[in-house]
Amino acid sequence: MPDCDYIVSGDYVLTMVDGAPPLRHGAVAVSAGKIVAIGGDKAIAAEYNPTTAVGGSGKAVLPGLINAHTHAAMVYFRGIADDLPLKEWLERHIWPAEGKWLSDEFVGDATELACCEMLKAGVTTFNDMYFFGDSSARAAKRMGMRAVLGAGVLDFPNASARNADEYIEKAEQFIKNWLGDDLITPSIAPHAPYTCSPATYMKAKRAAERYGVPLHTHLSETQHEVSEITKKYGKPPVELLEEIGFLDATVVAAHCVWVNDKEIEILAGRRTGVAHCIESNLKLAAGIAPVVSMLNKGVNVAFGSDGAASNNDLDIFSEMSFSARVHKAMSGDPTVINAFTALEMATSIGARVLGMGDKTGTLEVGKSADIVIVDLNKPHLAPFYDIYSVIVYSMRSPDVESVMVNGKLLVDRGKFIPKDEQEIMDKAWWWKDKIDGAKNI
Template sequence: MPEAVILAPQWIAPVAPDPRVLTGHAVLVEDGRIAELAPFDGLRERHPDVPLTLLPGQLLVPGFVNLHTHAAMSLLRGVADDLPLHDWLRKRIWPLEGKLVSRAFVRDGALLAAHEMLMGGTTCFNDMYFFPEEAVAAARQLGMRSMQGIIVIEFPSAYASDAGDYLRKGLELRDRHRDDPMVGFCLAPHAPYTVSDETLKRVAVLARELGLPIHTHVHETAAEIEESQSRHGKRPLQRLDALGLLGPELIAVHAVHLDDNDLRLLATAGASVAHCPHSNLKLASGIAPVARMIESGIRVGIGTDGSASNNRLDLLQEARTAALLAKGSSGQADAWPAARVLRALTLDAAAALGLDDRIGSIEAGKRADLVAVDLSAPELSPVFDPVSQLVYAAGREHVQHVWIDGRHVVRKRQLTDDVASEAVSELVGRTALWHNRTGEILSG
């Protein structure tokens, strides 16, 4: 286990139980958990022999939780830009994946993504992709926490032959990691338009039996809803509800096009939404009605989606855009205040994944997933409200330190583990090879 340490930043934003920013406080980390959050003087007096890390000018916050991504798609960053979702997916992404996806592709892509996320303060990510065992390995190599999607889709891939095979392989992987505290699992049917009624019913039963979240794309585009009404006589959320998938375990990814009934369904079910604003904007899918979701009592977390539809796995940038879109689309400047946005990045996303008893806030007893952001840079001065400065002005380049499960994994913007650092360095060369191979496929 990591050694005990006292972290003494200029500000602490614990998120819960009280969202107010603390000054003159410090955090005692012991055995990978937050042992105390208390005034600095008293804490130091009680623990005079514990090493002290001073963090002047820095804001300590819970680690960010990326509620939706496809990590391995970092190797497809930029290959399908400026296309609408239908063409992006069917004419470019799926054909490329059919020729590229393998264990090696996912291993390299997931490691590339994990490093990018980690350096931006993401300590846990919720993934959905093929060969999830390789994403597990990438996250573990960098010391990150992850939730892996047991992906389900009807068509074959290099990973599995049919829906039953996807489920079998994913559940076997879950069994192998049952005792790993750094790895969790979601059932991840890709989307209502790629998964049959029979398979969705099976997913609903498994979710109840195993106590797993359900992570799926839904209501991303207007065309998806029209297609569902034509094929099934129901909007996608109505169909999921009829098949037993709409409950507190559901994480509805995107949820861009919601009418009043959709909002009622999500709110009544206690479901969560993974809001991915940059992906929705870049694919011209629309702007999710986040202000109305919040008014309806729907829990909203924030995700980046994958690099192929976003190009940047940067939760701080995502949070700023999310906050501004909520204000601009609703006409309400207070639609999503900075403190609530920070909660969406941390505790609300953790709660959607069933992890809020372990991470998401700086409270005694929780695991020490923490991020220190330097607000002393000239471009961030002066600081009237540290949380507002974090959401509206800071960027991932201001993340200085990251602790996960009490381990100091990023120190002054450098990986602390030499093996992990070497692995990332070696990855740069392999990324060039994947680039060349992808270019050959596109040109051929």
């Protein structure tokens, strides 16, 4: 009887493998960070002798959720400027605040809070775009989280660089520092077509190609962006990036709210993944992305929270729930984005969008043990007739009980293991007082 590190069991094991039904009374054996067996709980218990058993009766086991677009360190700007349109929000509030406060210390501390928030809500992997990447990477590593960290690129200065070339030089150094890490995937993130010229986009792409790393950008977020880009270049943003040769399967495009049919065909043809950020889009009144058309045309669409300054949390359970509802209303068709599809977008499709389908996103032997256990024994979850329905339409992130990344238990029955949670929150309030104090001077 071979030993293993963990047996993770539950009334349901949702592997999210194409075509695989939910496994009733199932279990997953984990050893050295990987899933080594999946099957009925009795069969697994008879075959493996675990150091620790987690889960059990009244639980469901599912793959870790994927947050396909965020700016983790912006948690410290949560609620700093609400109820404003994107342009004013960015130009009058967010960019000035970032210019003043961003530093290695700020980004490191803030990323710890973001990881704590996401892990406790069942997110095991996030796709980030920000600055001071080494600090984010060290923080994510300390918290044990899997992340694709995109070094931000702009055509104008901020606290991290003076111009596009310097951002890209810094991105290359960051990539060299982290390439090959088991949890951190470095990437390059030209911010958006209205902040990066086509030349900057292609410099970023060439740099990414040199190291074989992914790219991450904002695309067609607002009508204003589309009209500005069309005025300047004679075509809308997706067509522009297609024409210059930027788009392919290594790119994650966040938002894609205002894309026409031709642009959806381009995204599908190039296998460019889309991060759908419905809560951020609703809050900034950016609009509602044509996700149903994208899915119908074969575009891989995952969920992103965007930064906490425009959401205002990093919760993928609520992204699933909002999306599954809003697109029904928008299309007048209650059958679209059913509960199973929503959970796929948050797990297996999410991993595919990030180019990590071989590593995470489903529960399969040989994949990393990125696993979430949810508690089904709650009043708002009783009774249920379909496990996917209860997870997408009734469950909320506090129902997450335990979370494992790469075979390490990071949340154990609600307790955050990597660091004292109160200490992380106290640090957030310390920074908030500093930011507020400076405002009042």
